Amino acid sequence: MTIKNELIENEIENQLIISISNLHKIYDPGRANEVNVLRGVSLEMRKGDFFTLMGPSGCGKSTLLNIVGGLTKQNSGSVKINGVELDSLKDNALSELRNLHIGWVFQSFGLIDNLTALENVMIPLDLADVEDSVARLTAMELLKRVGLEDRADHFPDGLSGGQNQRVAIARALANDPEVILADEPTGNLDTSTGLEIIDLFKELAAQGKAILMVTHDVALAHAAQKVFILRNGVVAEEAKDPALNGIQKDKAEIETEKEM
Numbered sequence: 433m434t435i436k437n438e439l440i441e442n443e444i445e446n447q448l449i450i451s452i453s454n455l456h457k458i459y460d461p462g463r464a465n466e467v468n469v470l471r472g473v474s475l476e477m478r479k480g481d482f483f484t485l486m487g488p489s490g491c492g493k494s495t496l497l498n499i500v501g502g503l504t505k506q507n508s509g510s511v512k513i514n515g516v517e518l519d520s521l522k523d524n525a526l527s528e529l530r531n532l533h534i535g536w537v538f539q540s541f542g543l544i545d546n547l548t549a550l551e552n553v554m555i556p557l558d559l560a561d562v563e564d565s566v567a568r569l570t571a572m573e574l575l576k577r578v579g580l581e582d583r584a585d586h587f588p589d590g591l592s593g594g595q596n597q598r599v600a601i602a603r604a605l606a607n608d609p610e611v612i613l614a615d616e617p618t619g620n621l622d623t624s625t626g627l628e629i630i631d632l633f634k635e636l637a638a639q640g641k642a643i644l645m646v647t648h649d650v651a652l653a654h655a656a657q658k659v660f661i662l663r664n665g666v667v668a669e670e671a672k673d674p675a676l677n678g679i680q681k682d683k684a685e686i687e688t689e690k691e692m
Contacts, residue, residue, distance in 0.1 A: 448515070449610050449642040450477040450500060455509035457495055469495050470506070471665030477644065479610070482637035484645045484653040486670075487662035493646045494615055496662065500644065501613050502530045513611060531559050535604030539616035541596045543588045549575060549599045550584040556606035574602040578632065594625035601632060612636060614645040618652055630655045 457470040469492035477483060487493050498504040500511055502518050511518045513533060521529060535556075536542070543552045550571050557567035575581050578598040588596050597617060604612055614633070618626035630652055633643050637657070645656065653659050659670045 447478050448476060449479055449481075449513065450475070450644070451510070451512040451515075452476070452496075452500065453510040453512075455496070455499065455511065456507045457492065457499065457504075458507050461507065468665055470499075470509075472509070473662075473665070473667045475660070475667060477642045479640045479642060480637050481658075482633055482643045482645070482656045483658045483660060484647055484656040485660050485662055485667070486647060486650070486653050489648075491662050492665065493662050496667075497613050497615055497644065497646055500611075501534050501536060502526050531556055532607045533609045534611045534613060535606070535609040537597070537600050537604050537612065537614040537617045539619040541588070541593075541600045541620075543596055543599060543603075545588055548585050548587055549580060549591065549595075549602075552588075552599055553603045553606055556603060560607055570606065571602070574605055575599070577605070578602045592625075593621050594628060597621060597625075597629055598632070601629070605636075610640075610642060612641050612643040614643065616646055616648065618647065618649060626652055627655075 452473060452475040455470050455473040456468070459467040459469060473496060475483075485493050485496070495504060499506050502511075502513075502521075505519070513529060516529065518526065518529070544555075547555075550568065553571035553574055554567045557570055558564075562570070572581060572584060575584050578601055580595060580598050580602070583591060583595060583599075586595075588599070591599065597620075600617075612633070618629050621629065626649065633645065634655070637643050643656075645653075647653050660667050661670050
């Protein structure tokens with residue numbers, strides 16, 4: 433059975449998309465400079481969940497994201513995507529899972545400068561051996577989905593920060609992954625553009641994507657369904673702030689200021 437078929441079967445049986453159980457990550461274990469970054473982190477996400485993760489700099493937020501994304505190994509504990517234990521996969525199978533079932537969005541966009549928006553979005557499709565003509569059609573549809581079909585032939589340096597992040601999101605969606613991992617995706621954007629990216633994530637969650645976003649922006653974090661704080665190696669859910677939950681009002685105020 434292929435990884436894709438196993439994932440599909442597990443998804444039918446259980447809508448749990450991400451399962452993190454008792455996760456521990458230690459840097460330089462057994463040495464004088466040993467650092468316990470994650471101390472028994474557990475978290476579950478289902479289809480349509482949009483969660484944000486906050487915490488002080490250096491607390492392990494990106495480390496946790498990298499472990500969930502199959503880029504870094506934990507010392508102990510379990511991470512499952514659609515019921516498939518990441519530690520059980522060999523390198524080729526893990527690479528297949530990452531490309532087909534996990535989409536990444538980064539603060540720095542991660543676009544290749546000498547490729548157009550269309551070509552950047554096509555990268556995951558090329559890695560999945562999708563026929564070029566099909567890949568181009570798919571990439572164009574994704575750019576249309578994020579409102580950039582008229583910028584398909586533009587290079588990153590000819591696009592605004594918000595447009596580059598939309599290209600990055602389109603690329604993350606290329607193989608229709610169940611999981612979107614976003615590491616400070618609004619960090620290089622102004623407030624108004626950041627809100628637009630959050631709105632796009634909300635739309636994707638409504639379509640069934642499970643989205644885990646790391647951010648330092650308190651207001652944007654509280655626009656998600658749940659907010660979690662990583663502190664001293666442990667994740668705890670934070671109560672939603674009703675004042676910050678009115679983020680749409682803030683956006684309306686920003687739009688009004690633009691018109692003045």
